[in-house]
Amino acid sequence: MLTAALAAELLQVHVESLRKMVREGRVPCHRFPGGRGMRFLRDELLEWLAELPSVEQVPFAHEHD
Numbered sequence: 001m002l003t004a005a006l007a008a009e010l011l012q013v014h015v016e017s018l019r020k021m022v023r024e025g026r027v028p029c030h031r032f033p034g035g036r037g038m039r040f041l042r043d044e045l046l047e048w049l050a051e052l053p054s055v056e057q058v059p060f061a062h063e064h065d
Contacts, residue, residue: 001030007040011049 008015011027021027022038028048030039 001039002042002045004038004040007038007045010042010045 002010004015004018007027008018011018013021018027019038022029028040028044030041031037032039
């Protein structure tokens with residue numbers, strides 16, 4: 001399992017951009033009951049990334065929202 005910081009690094013996005021994408025339901029994420037922490041499965045993220053249309057993959061490296 002990856003923390004938000006490690007998942008953001010893997011996806012090459014700012015951690016706040018990753019959190020926004022999670023809130024929007026765009027990125028697979030796991031949360032623990034009663035906690036605010038987000039955890040990500042590396043293989044799940046890589047599979048999700050591979051399934052994105054190539055047009056969507058490019059902006060991730062430059063997204064800072």
